[in-house]
Amino acid sequence: MAVVKERRASMAERKPSFIGKESPMIIPHLAGMEDPLPEKTPEEVDVVIVGTGLIQSILAAALSWQGSHVLHIDKNEYYGDTTPTLTIEQLTQWVRNVNKGLIPFYTNAQIYVSSDKIGKNYASRDFGIDLVPKVLFAQSDMLTLLVKSRVYQYMEFMPLSNFHTFENDSFEKLTNTKQEIFTDQTIPLMTKRNLMRFLKFVLNWENYPEIWEGYSNKSMAEFLSEKFKLNQTQSSELIFSIGLCYNNDVATPQCLQRIRRYLASFDIYGAFPVLFSKYGSAGEISQGFCRSAAVGGATYKLNTALESYDPTTKIVKFSDGSKVHVSERVVVSPTQTPDPKSKNIPKQNYKIHRLVVAIEKDCKQWFGEQESATVVVFPPGSLNGENFEAVQAIIFGSNSEICPQGTNLWYLTSVEKGENGKRLLDLALKTMLKSISRESIEVDDNVVKFDNKTGSPVINEKYLKEELNELVEPKILMKCYFEQYTSTCPFSIAQPEIFKTQKKDTTDDTTNGNKDNGVIYSPMPSSEISYDGAITAAKVLYETIVGSDDDFFDVDFEDEDITTTNNNRMSYSESAITDDEGEEDDIIMKN
Amino acid sequence: MNATTNQATSIKLVLLGESAVGKSSIVLRFVSNDFAENKEPTIGAAFLTQRVTLPDDTIIKFEIWDTAGQERFASLAPMYYRNAQAAVVVYDLTSPQSFLKARHWVKLLREQSGNNIIIALVANKLDLCEEQAQPETEQEETEPRGNVRKVAKEEGQKLADDEGLMFFETSAKTGEGINNVFLSIAEKIPLKKKGNEQESATFNGNGQSENSTSSNGRIDLNARNGSSEACGC
Numbered sequence: 160m161a162v163v164k165e166r167r168a169s170m171a172e173r174k175p176s177f178i179g180k181e182s183p184m185i186i187p188h189l190a191g192m193e194d195p196l197p198e199k200t201p202e203e204v205d206v207v208i209v210g211t212g213l214i215q216s217i218l219a220a221a222l223s224w225q226g227s228h229v230l231h232i233d234k235n236e237y238y239g240d241t242t243p244t245l246t247i248e249q250l251t252q253w254v255r256n257v258n259k260g261l262i263p264f265y266t267n268a269q270i271y272v273s274s275d276k277i278g279k280n281y282a283s284r285d286f287g288i289d290l291v292p293k294v295l296f297a298q299s300d301m302l303t304l305l306v307k308s309r310v311y312q313y314m315e316f317m318p319l320s321n322f323h324t325f326e327n328d329s330f331e332k333l334t335n336t337k338q339e340i341f342t343d344q345t346i347p348l349m350t351k352r353n354l355m356r357f358l359k360f361v362l363n364w365e366n367y368p369e370i371w372e373g374y375s376n377k378s379m380a381e382f383l384s385e386k387f388k389l390n391q392t393q394s395s396e397l398i399f400s401i402g403l404c405y406n407n408d409v410a411t412p413q414c415l416q417r418i419r420r421y422l423a424s425f426d427i428y429g430a431f432p433v434l435f436s437k438y439g440s441a442g443e444i445s446q447g448f449c450r451s452a453a454v455g456g457a458t459y460k461l462n463t464a465l466e467s468y469d470p471t472t473k474i475v476k477f478s479d480g481s482k483v484h485v486s487e488r489v490v491v492s493p494t495q496t497p498d499p500k501s502k503n504i505p506k507q508n509y510k511i512h513r514l515v516v517a518i519e520k521d522c523k524q525w526f527g528e529q530e531s532a533t534v535v536v537f538p539p540g541s542l543n544g545e546n547f548e549a550v551q552a553i554i555f556g557s558n559s560e561i562c563p564q565g566t567n568l569w570y571l572t573s574v575e576k577g578e579n580g581k582r583l584l585d586l587a588l589k590t591m592l593k594s595i596s597r598e599s600i601e602v603d604d605n606v607v608k609f610d611n612k613t614g615s616p617v618i619n620e621k622y623l624k625e626e627l628n629e630l631v632e633p634k635i636l637m638k639c640y641f642e643q644y645t646s647t648c649p650f651s652i653a654q655p656e657i658f659k660t661q662k663k664d665t666t667d668d669t670t671n672g673n674k675d676n677g678v679i680y681s682p683m684p685s686s687e688i689s690y691d692g693a694i695t696a697a698k699v700l701y702e703t704i705v706g707s708d709d710d711f712f713d714v715d716f717e718d719e720d721i722t723t724t725n726n727n728r729m730s731y732s733e734s735a736i737t738d739d740e741g742e743e744d745d746i747i748m749k750n
Numbered sequence: 751m752n753a754t755t756n757q758a759t760s761i762k763l764v765l766l767g768e769s770a771v772g773k774s775s776i777v778l779r780f781v782s783n784d785f786a787e788n789k790e791p792t793i794g795a796a797f798l799t800q801r802v803t804l805p806d807d808t809i810i811k812f813e814i815w816d817t818a819g820q821e822r823f824a825s826l827a828p829m830y831y832r833n834a835q836a837a838v839v840v841y842d843l844t845s846p847q848s849f850l851k852a853r854h855w856v857k858l859l860r861e862q863s864g865n866n867i868i869i870a871l872v873a874n875k876l877d878l879c880e881e882q883a884q885p886e887t888e889q890e891e892t893e894p895r896g897n898v899r900k901v902a903k904e905e906g907q908k909l910a911d912d913e914g915l916m917f918f919e920t921s922a923k924t925g926e927g928i929n930n931v932f933l934s935i936a937e938k939i940p941l942k943k944k945g946n947e948q949e950s951a952t953f954n955g956n957g958q959s960e961n962s963t964s965s966n967g968r969i970d971l972n973a974r975n976g977s978s979e980a981c982g983c
Contacts, residue, residue, distance in 0.1 A: 200823075238827050312797070313829055318969060364943065428969050437968075438832065446827040453818035460823040607836040 201458060203484045205232040206704060207475050208681075209465045210492025212240035213291070213441045213690075215291050215681050216448035217697035218490065223455030224714045225705065230483060231449065231457050233495070234464035235374025238449055240492050241684050242291045244561070247272060247283040247517075247637055254291075257641060263499040264507050264683055267581070275638050276519070286637070288515055289440040291572040292553050294319060294534065296420055297427035297434060301444075301690035309716055310447040315438070317559065320431035320527040323535045324391055324400045325587075330525075330535065330594055333400050350393065357397075364415040364423060365382040371411050379414040399538040403688055405537050405548045405574055405649050418699035420544045420691075433689070435532050435553075437560045441684070441693075465489075465497050470677030474637045488704045489678040497674040504680055505660035507644035511686045512580030514571040514640045516588060520633030522554055522567045522595060531558035534688075535591065542586045548575045549588045549647075566636060574649045574686045581640055581739060592632045603675055622720040645683035653692035657684050658699040679703055758801060758811040762833055765814065766842035766855040768848040769822055772874040775922035776840060779879055780932055802936045810936040812836075817971050829860040836870070836935045842968050843873040843919065844898045849905065868938050870916040870931050872977075873906045877921035 205227040208215050218236075219231045241554070245253060250270065257268035277283060295302055322333040332344050340354055360367060366516040372383040379402075383394040398404050402417040408629055409417075424432040436443045453459055464478040468489050475489055476482045491497075493504050525533045537550040552571045559566045569591065572586045646660040661679055681700060685692050702708040765773045782802040798814045815834070820826050829885050841852040852871065859867060879899035903919060910917035916934055920927035 171877050238825075244828075316969045317969060426970070427974050434969060434971075438829075443829065446829040450818060450820065450827065453820045454816075458822075459820045459825040461825040463823075621973065 161350065188267060188539060196728065197459045198637040200460070201228065201230060203486065204228045204458070205485070205487045206230070207232070207465075207485050207489045208485065209233070209466075210240035210495045210681065211238045211445055211449055211461075212492055212681070212686065213242040213445045213448075213693050214696045214700070215444040215492060216452065217304070217489060217694060218681070218700050219452035219457050220310070220455060221701050221712050222704065223452040223698060224282075224308075224712060225710055227487065227705075229452060229457040230460070230478065230485075232454060232460045232463040232465065234462070234478070235378045236462050238446045239459070240445075241494055242289070242441035242445050244287045244289050244439030247277055247286050247288070249283075252638075254639065254641070262494050264493055264644040265495065266642045266644075268639070270639040271635070273634065273636045276634065281566070282447050285563040286517060286568070287439045288517075288568065288637075288639070289442050289561075289570070290513070290641075290643075291441045291467055291691050292446065292515075292555075293440045293570075294433040294435050294532075294553060295422035296689050296691070297432060298420070299335040299424070299535070299690060300694045301432075304694055304712060305447075306442070308448070308451050308712060308714075310444070310451050311445045313357050314436050314443055316434045316436055317532070318429055318431040318530055319334050319433045319532045319534065321525060321533040322400045322531060323525065323533060324396050325535065325537045325590065326395060330591075331392075331396070333396055333555065338547070341511065344636055350389070353388045354393065357383070357389065359388075360477040361415055361418050362413075364419065374411040377411060379404075381405060382411045382740075383412060395538045400534070400536045400548045403534075403536070403551065404651065405686075409651055410737070415416065416652055420689075422636070431527070431530075433534075435555070435559065437558075439561055442692075444690070465491060465495060467674040468676070468678050470622050481511065489707060490681055490700060490704070491675065492677045492681055493683055496680075501673045501675050503673055503675050503678070505646045505682075507646050507683060509574065509645050509648055509686070510576070510580070511645060511684075512573045512575060512584055512640070513643060514569075514581075514584040514588060514638070516569045516571075516635060516639075517562055517566055517637040518569065518592070518633045519566050519636055520595060522556060522707050525554060525595075526556060531556035534579070537587050537590075541633075542583055542590070545579065545586070546573070546574055546575060546583045550583060552587065552591070572686060572688065584640065596632055643683065645685055647682050647685035647692065647696075649686045650692065653687070653695045654693055655699050658696040666672060758809040759939065760811045760813055761835050761936070763812050763814045763836040763935070764830060764834040765816055765840065766821065766859070767838075767872075768842070768845070768851040769819070771840045771842040771845070771848045772922045773838075774816060776838070776872065776920065776928055776931070777816065778876060779922045779925055781814070790830045799966040800932070802859050802932060804933075804936055810939060812932065812936075828862075833858070834859075834863060834867055835939065838870050838872055838931065838935075839865075840872045840874050841901065842875050843906070844875055844878055846900050847899045847914045849909075853909060853975050856909070856915065861911070864913070868916070868935055869913070870918060870935055871910045871913075872904060872931055873901065873903070873917075873919040874922055876919045876926055877923045889956070901921075931961060 162300055174517050195617065205522050206222055206229050208219050208229060208231045211219075215231070218227050222229050237245070237249065237542060239245075243249075251272060252272040253262070254268040256262050257265040282403040295305075305314075310341070323330045324333060325331075334340050334346070340346060340351055343351075364371060370386060371382060374386075379398050380391070380394045382574070383397065384391075389397070397418055398407075398409065398414055401421045402409070403421075404414055404417060421432045428434065429713060449457075449459065455513040460477075462479075463481075466476040466478055468475050469487075473485050474482055493507065522533075525535075527533070532553065532555045534552065534553040537546065537552075539547055539549055541551065550571055552569060552572045554570075555561055555568045557566060559568075562568045569588070571587055573584055573587075573637050575583055611666060647657055650657050660682060682696050685696075698708045698711055699713050758766050765777060767773050777798055781798050797816065798811045798812075802812065803811045804810065815830060817826060817830070834983070837855075839852050839855045839859070841848040843849075856869060856871070859869060870921065906919070909915070916931075916938070918927050918931045918934070920931060922928060
């Protein structure tokens, strides 16, 4: 039984100039620039973090601003560990390393690179490919932390408003605003009313237990059908595109929570629920938090691997021969363990299939106006009735700056159990490629002209020939598939318990001679399409090290010349579904 | 043009150089100095900003990115170089080693950012090689006094000529030459014309528009439509 340690002094207590300030402490303007930096690798640090993935980077920044001295290393020459943004060359090398068994918890990695295009028409570094692509909900803990930590200032964000659902062999764009529901001619009046009633209910669903309690253990589709008279298409859109749930087993309350996440995010920055970062997803945010940590005093060393940790002497040894005494803990990414066979590593029981494809094609018709990304969802059963889990896809255009002009990056993800995942992702890819070729012919009306006299259609053969050439599927520039394992189950709501996978304290277990006794393993990335869970996971680690997460990023940076625009006051719950028709729907169900 | 409002052109400037050559001192001297008319030494944990008003009333807002020490073990992230329009590469004119390192950074910058980036090569610690070296050298107690110049001005000038850099010799300590570095960079920045914003807008700073979505589709996360209280939940 470990003795409960006295809590370490916070940065405010350590730096004399801060004493007397009230909590939350104010970080002065010159933070990070006032002390000359040490020349050599420090000999003594509080925490060593191995791997610069998203969760570890958030942790490094939180600990640094809390006052811990962090040494953050990564064996790779790039930032990101399990969540990097890679060039095609780097990705190719990564695939090789996976297949050589050098990167644990990834299997079946394959890559195709078009040799007549990449390196000729396009450079490898024109692409920034994330191993873990994500979108950012406007109302989320990640967004709040990006603003609070000022990490958002290192990045650029763009809106994403179009969500598509693949249903009955076609891609339906989601009708997700009240405005759109009202104006959509294809929705019957009664359905409109039911949809409105549901949208209004879901924003405050906890307040109406009488409506959903009976469905706590029943499927959401059943709930929507019985309580709101919504048909299969509508409930499928709500559950899988708005809720971004994986399968039909999702419990009603959890699904309601996920649907609300989407609706509550609407109109916070504009008429879109999610944002994405330019130049890369999780890889970009990882870099941002690492920089924040560095400003907060953390030391960074890439190209450095963990050799061993001795929990008795508390000495950490690195691949470059250096060593450091650590006063607190060592946090290690499972991919950078000094001992891949060690029993100390938590079981990584869940498999994620990922496919990323670069195609030479403009997919503008799928994007919202002025936008450069979209989400496409294949609900369970929509791929020839074969998929038990939804396939989620994010498509990025070239304005995201992760691929050159005229190309797109498609990311497809599935948590399908068994060996069918790759085939299902390929099927989804094929379906999308077919659709995008078909749509390009529909937009051109040069092919069919109408005879001025008879009014009958005349086919312009020259154009038809050109269009048929167009119909040939777009050129695939790069295609990469891999499977990733994680200890994090596909969750609906990011509860801290999900991330508490650390085995018993192995500090005293020196008998088996493992090189990783006493380290804390950080979780592998989850399958979640949004950033939900990353901060929760970082907080679980933070609490393990510091003793409590009370002061997690409890900092307040002095104000710069921020011109806060507060003139547009609107509470989010109002703006998401304003009653523009003045209609007072009573959301209490009268049975 | 109304120069008092926010018609400033934002320029991302990165600092490079071996540790202890005085990168931070140069910037601190610049941002806390009194020379700029629209003085707004606004420094945050993210980076430092300083506005400079040029003789023609153009305002350049420098966003100065410090390495935050990530260069020490060659661990600068791509994020650091990205879209930088200007760089200040610093060496210590008493340290030939730091001059070699400066050469290395120039090469790296050219690799990362091509020829569009404006690079100023700065030889710092000029105060150490003047006859009347000041006695109060507390922060560099190990430095010997007197003329300890190890890198000739001509060497620096030659590197600058070969690589197409601007060249300056400065003293962050006395302030000599510092403002000139930034002012010269500001004057060299190709000013964007109206309607050509995305060309040089590099950064999602604090949006000037009332809307959080700017014309080029970028969003300022600090400008929510909703009230700020809504963040609390």
